[in-house]
Amino acid sequence: MARRYDSRTTIFSPEGRLYQVEYAMEAIAHAGTCLGILAKDGIILAAEKKNTNVLLDDENFFSDKIYKLYDDMVCSVAGITSDANVLTNELRLIAQRYFLQYGEPMPCEQLVSWLCNIKQAYTQYGGKRPFGVSILYAGWDKHYGFQLYQSDPSGNYGGWKATCIGNYSNAAISLLKQDYKEEISLQEAKALVVKILSKTLDTTKLSPEKLEIASLYREKNNTKMSILKHEEVKRLIEDQERVEKEEEAQKKREAEARPST
Amino acid sequence: MSIMSYNGGGVVAMKGKECVAIASDLRFGIQLQTIGLDFDKIFQAGPKLYVGFPGLATDTQTVHQRLKFRTNLYELRENRKVSPKVYASMVGNLLYEHRFGPYFVEPVVAGLDANNQPYICAFDLIGCANAPDDFVVAGTCEEQMYGMCESLWKPDLGPEELFEVISQALVNACDRDAISGWGARVYVIEKDKVTVRNVRTRMD
Numbered sequence: 001m002a003r004r005y006d007s008r009t010t011i012f013s014p015e016g017r018l019y020q021v022e023y024a025m026e027a028i029a030h031a032g033t034c035l036g037i038l039a040k041d042g043i044i045l046a047a048e049k050k051n052t053n054v055l056l057d058d059e060n061f062f063s064d065k066i067y068k069l070y071d072d073m074v075c076s077v078a079g080i081t082s083d084a085n086v087l088t089n090e091l092r093l094i095a096q097r098y099f100l101q102y103g104e105p106m107p108c109e110q111l112v113s114w115l116c117n118i119k120q121a122y123t124q125y126g127g128k129r130p131f132g133v134s135i136l137y138a139g140w141d142k143h144y145g146f147q148l149y150q151s152d153p154s155g156n157y158g159g160w161k162a163t164c165i166g167n168y169s170n171a172a173i174s175l176l177k178q179d180y181k182e183e184i185s186l187q188e189a190k191a192l193v194v195k196i197l198s199k200t201l202d203t204t205k206l207s208p209e210k211l212e213i214a215s216l217y218r219e220k221n222n223t224k225m226s227i228l229k230h231e232e233v234k235r236l237i238e239d240q241e242r243v244e245k246e247e248e249a250q251k252k253r254e255a256e257a258r259p260s261t
Numbered sequence: 262m263s264i265m266s267y268n269g270g271g272v273v274a275m276k277g278k279e280c281v282a283i284a285s286d287l288r289f290g291i292q293l294q295t296i297g298l299d300f301d302k303i304f305q306a307g308p309k310l311y312v313g314f315p316g317l318a319t320d321t322q323t324v325h326q327r328l329k330f331r332t333n334l335y336e337l338r339e340n341r342k343v344s345p346k347v348y349a350s351m352v353g354n355l356l357y358e359h360r361f362g363p364y365f366v367e368p369v370v371a372g373l374d375a376n377n378q379p380y381i382c383a384f385d386l387i388g389c390a391n392a393p394d395d396f397v398v399a400g401t402c403e404e405q406m407y408g409m410c411e412s413l414w415k416p417d418l419g420p421e422e423l424f425e426v427i428s429q430a431l432v433n434a435c436d437r438d439a440i441s442g443w444g445a446r447v448y449v450i451e452k453d454k455v456t457v458r459n460v461r462t463r464m465d
Contacts, residue, residue, distance in 0.1 A: 062340045070333065092337050096330045103326075 010124055020130055021123055024153035027132040028079040032065060033166040035196060036076065036136040037180070038148040039189040042217035043138035045076045046193040048167070048201060052209050063227070066214045070095040072105050072223040073139030074216055078166035079153075080132040087133055091115055108139035112149045112157050120155025130154070134165040138216045140223045146216070168200040175199060186215060190228070194236045198244070206240075208233040264365050265316055265386075267292060269440025271400030272302055272313035273431050274371035275414060276379040277423035280451045283311050283371035283381075284431045286400075286462075287444035289318060298443050298464075306332060307342045309450050310372030312352070315400035316386070317365035324364050327355060345372035345380040349390055356388030363387050367399040377452040396430075402438035409434050420456075424449050428460045436463055 013019055032050040036043065047065035066076045067088040075091065077084035094114050098106035115135075122130045130153040137149040150165060151157040162180045164172035175196050184192065193213060198206045213228040213236075228236075269290055274283040289300030303313040304325050312328075314321040331351055332343050343351070349370045356364060363386045370382040383397035384390055391397065396414050398406035409430035418426060428447055435442035445460040 068337055070337070089338075092334055096333050099333075100326055100330045 010127060018123060018154070021154045024079075024130045024132045025134075028134045028153070028166060029169070031078040031080075031166045033164060033168055033172065033197065033201065034065065034076040034078045034134075034136050035162075035164045035172055035193055036138060036148045036150070036160065037162045037176075037184070037189040037193055038146060038160070039184050039186045041146075042186040042189075042215055043146050043148055044186065044189040044193050044213060044215050045074065045136060045138050046197060046211065046213045047076050047078075048197065049210055049212055063212060065212055066227065068225060069111070069137075069139075070099070070105065072141060073108055073111065073137060074214060074225045075138070076136045076214070078134050078136075083131040084133045084135075087115065087119075087131055087135065090118065105141065107141040107143055108137065108147045108149065109144075109159070111139075112137050112151055116151050116155045116157045118155075119151065119153060123154060136163065136165060138214075140216065140218060164196075171200040172196050186217060190215070190236055191239065194233075194240045195243075198237070198240055206237050208237065211237075262292075265367075266401045266440060268316070268318040269401045269438070270300075270302055270315045271398070271402040271406060271431065271435060271438070271441045272315045272369045273396065273398045273406050273410065273427060273434075274313070274369050274381045274383075275396040275410070275418075275423060275427050275430075276381055276394060276416075278417040278419055279373075279377055279379065280420045280423060280449060281371045281373060281379040281381055282420075282423045282427045282447060282449045283313055283369065284427050284445060284447040284460075285313050285315070286431065286435050286441045287446060288440070288442055290440060290443075293440070295443055301446050303446065303448060306348055306370075307345075307372065309377075309452070309455065310343070310345050310348060310370070311448050311450065311455075312348070312371070313369040313399070314366040315369070316367055320364040320366045324355065324366050324368070328352065331355070345370060345374050345382070348372070349380075349382040349384075349392065352382075353384055353388035353390045356384060356386065360387050369397055369399050371448075371450065373450055373452060398434075400441060402434045402441040405434035405437045406430060420449050420451050424456075424458065428458075432460060432462050 032048040035046045068074050069091045095106045122128055134152045140146050148160045150163050162176045208230045216225050270286050272285040285302040289297030302315050306312050314324055335343050352368050368384045372380055374380050381397050382392040396410045413426045413430050431445050442462055445462050447458050449456045
């Protein structure tokens with residue numbers, strides 16, 4: 001009976017599984033989607049905003065999905081927002097401590113790896129539950145250029161060319177497998193992100209209020225992160241809708257041209 | 262031998278009309294030996310905020326780095342740049358944290374706040390703040406600088422005049438101090454630009 005082995009994080013089940021970690025990943029599978037694509041001249045992170053209540057005071061906070069960690073790195077989170085706040089705060093502290101000690105920005109993988117070691121400790125010691133957050137990291141460093149990483153509650157992480165976490169992530173990843181090309185440009189990546197999200201999200205129509213797209217790029221020896229403005233997101237969505245309509249019209253013409261059996 | 266005069270140097274800041282100026286000498290020396298001529302004790306803390314740390318050179322570097330740590334986190338969490346008053350509070354707070362083993366610097370903060378109003382502030386080594394309406398001085402030549410500033414400064418100086426006044430004050434004060442001088446750098450901060458100028462001084 002699985003129930004008997006749930007109560008402690010630090011215990012294996014008879015099949016060698018860590019149930020608490022798996023349950024944490026369940027929490028994330030119901031959270032707002034986050035999609036990341038590595039382009040040759042930058043990285044795009046897109047997040048589906050689940051809290052689009054009109055009563056929310058959204059003037060005074062930056063975002064509940066996309067966080068800047070330090071000058072060269074941003075991240076997007078999926079899962080329990082309060083857990084995410086704690087982790088992003090810790091990531092910011094880790095990066096600043098590195099900068100204070102070594103006088104240069106922290107390399108991306110080291111930051112991911114450091115936090116993942118902390119996440120792993122919650123699956124082995126202490127009797128506390130794991131963090132219910134998966135994080136997509138987009139960063140640049142002078143050793144390896146642009147990099148995209150994903151970490152999960154078990155403390156495992158990997159480097160990706162394109163990946164997705166949260167709701168409908170499996171559908172998005174299979175679409176990415178077909179549509180992602182090496183050496184994609186930042187502009188093409190923006191269009192690709194909108195295409196994938198429009199096909200996988202459950203709402204019938206994408207709108208700029210539900211979508212947050214951030215791009216990380218280099219300009220004059222500085223890393224910059226910009227959140228795409230409302231108008232640009234709207235335009236990308238409209239372009240995507242136009243492409244979809246043409247594809248449908250094309251399919252219709254082909255179906256009519258074919259003689260019926 | 263006083264620890265505050267081990268390296269030598271001086272920083273002065275003045276208020277003008279919708280502008281501030283901050284200036285420092287460039288000497289890096291160890292007691293009586295001069296080693297470097299490009300040791301600027303002034304650092305940028307924001308688009309219109311500058312801070313100088315005269316005193317022990319190692320603490321000049323360390324206090325600047327530790328403050329950068331704190332302001333980086335502030336800017337990430339609050340999603341805005343730190344204002345001069347808040348920055349001054351952070352400086353005083355950091356110094357007082359080391360009340361019984363202090364950093365041997367006497368910081369000087371100069372900047373324009375959100376309404377482009379001038380703000381200057383000076384501290385002693387354990388964080389006592391002093392934010393007057395005219396000028397602040399710190400360093401081994403501070404007594405000389407007090408004299409120069411008191412006689413040259415007037416209220417509501419424009420950016421050009423402020424530059425002349427602060428340069429004369431710094432240069433003449435450093436000339437009367439053996440361990441200050443060897444070049445000077447002046448920053449004039451206005452609402453739309455910051456001008457940095459190197460001033461020629463006696464190189465002795």
